Amino acid sequence: MTQALSLEDLLADFEVENFEREPLSSVPPTLRGxxxxxxxxxxxxxRLNNANMKPTxxxxxxxxxxxAKERTGLLGKRLSVKTLIQYAIRFKSVYERKHNEELESMPELRTFIKTSLAKSLGLSTKTRPKPIASLNDLQDILGYLWMNDPLNFLYERARVQIALLILILVYTASRPGALIESHAxxxxxQSMxxxxxxxxxxxxxxGGRPLMSILFTFNLRKNxxxxxxxxxxxxxxxxLTSRDICPITLxxxxxxxxxxxxxxxxxxxxYDPSICSAKYIDxxxxxxxxxxxxxxxxxxMEASQDAESLTYQAFNHSLRKIAQRAGFKDIFTSYVIRRTSANVLNQHVTSAERGKILGHSNDKVFQNSYLASHSGIDLQSLTVGQEQRTQQINFARSLNSNRGTPLGLISKEFVEVVAKDLEITAAKKRIEDVQLEGRDLKIKSEVKRLCNIRREVV
Incomplete structure (x- = not known):
């Protein structure tokens, strides 16, 4: 039986210093932040000439x-409100662990960033677009990769790897870093x-041929x-019905x-049934x-070489280029695939199961970063007792909805700027020189051929 704490012990537990704070994350990207x-x-x-100033x-x-005034953002000339809030969260974490004291003014700081600072400097509340793909989108990209892509891969293994990675990512909702070398x-x-x-x-x-399956152990999931x-x-x-989307085949x-x-x-x-000596074998x-x-x-790629892991940068670059060649306007990344799987999960499993599969510690991560902004619910039809128009909604929020549209319109101003660019002008001159040189060689070759024909005739 445990012993009851004394009054001194109870009062001592009020002292914050008695509790050790959890250390900062050692994950490289987080640590860099x-x-x-x-x-x-x-x-x-x-710059204030006061290294000991307290963060009041x-x-x-x-x-x-x-x-906000001095740093440049990714989506605008200045940092966005969301980025500054993230900076505030990081600052609080670092300061409290370095000084072992609570920063109690953070709620007021957040309010200041969202209101006064945002209004006075015109800070953006814009966030990056987070598109999702439908199954048709993924099948289109895979079909294009196998049948229509004009790119000749130096190694055909690369094509197989891209297709298999897409399938594993969509069927497991994994981050790419759990399978290939993460940028972090x-x-x-480190890879699977x-x-x-x-x-x-x-x-x-x-009694037919055995059924095949793969069990993946994810040792490299985030956190x-x-x-x-x-x-x-x-x-x-x-x-067995759709080999184009079968991960076992690849x-x-x-x-x-x-x-x-x-x-x-x-x-x-x-395929030989006799290979299965038991109901289930590895x-x-x-x-x-x-x-x-x-x-x-x-x-x-060669079997004789020491195998190096595929990197996230290389895979992501390939994905984006394939989607562009296939005519998709939206930037296609591995996280488009992950968001697709996350939204499918949201319709069929509990939030706890979804969090387990996605590796999320709380629902806010899903709501802020994965839940599609284009609602998948047809409230109009539900209100009047009709069947939801899910097919139309799914198409409207898929990548196929704007497939084949131009990435942007070329303005007159853009053409004028390009025409004056010294590097582009020099490159055009080099191309023209090479073309002229090539024509001269062709003319000389043709003259020589005709001369040879003339000699043979004479």
């Missing part, structure tokens, strides 16, 4: 006014490897790396290319393949 805001604060104090509300207002962990080589994958066969009830707790896993299955293409299986050498062996990978990344960079 903390370091950046603290350096800006130290620079601000140095008056001082913080001055600090954030300076940030650049040059670390064969040791994180379990390939299984299940006996078919009708869960090096976590000794239970690791999130998700299983994907063979799609996985096998990579596994056989890597000669990854310990005993299986061909797809025919996997097909083992070679010991030498376990530490190989599933997705390789272009620098190490």
């Amino acid at each position: 903390y370091n950046m805001i603290w350096k800006l604060w130290e620079n601000y104090l140095a 509300l008056r001082v913080l207002k001055g600090f954030f006014t300076m940030l 962990y650049y040059m670390t080589g 490897r064969y040791k994180d994958i379990k390939f299984s066969l299940q006996q078919s009830l009708d 869960e790396r090096d976590d000794e707790g239970e690791v999130y896993k998700q299983q994907l299955f063979e799609d 996985f096998l293409a990579l596994a056989f290319a890597d000669d990854a299986f310990e005993t299986v050498k061909s797809i025919e062996e996997l 097909i083992q990978f070679k010991e030498s393949a376990l530490n190989k990344p599933l997705f390789r960079s272009n620098r190490s």
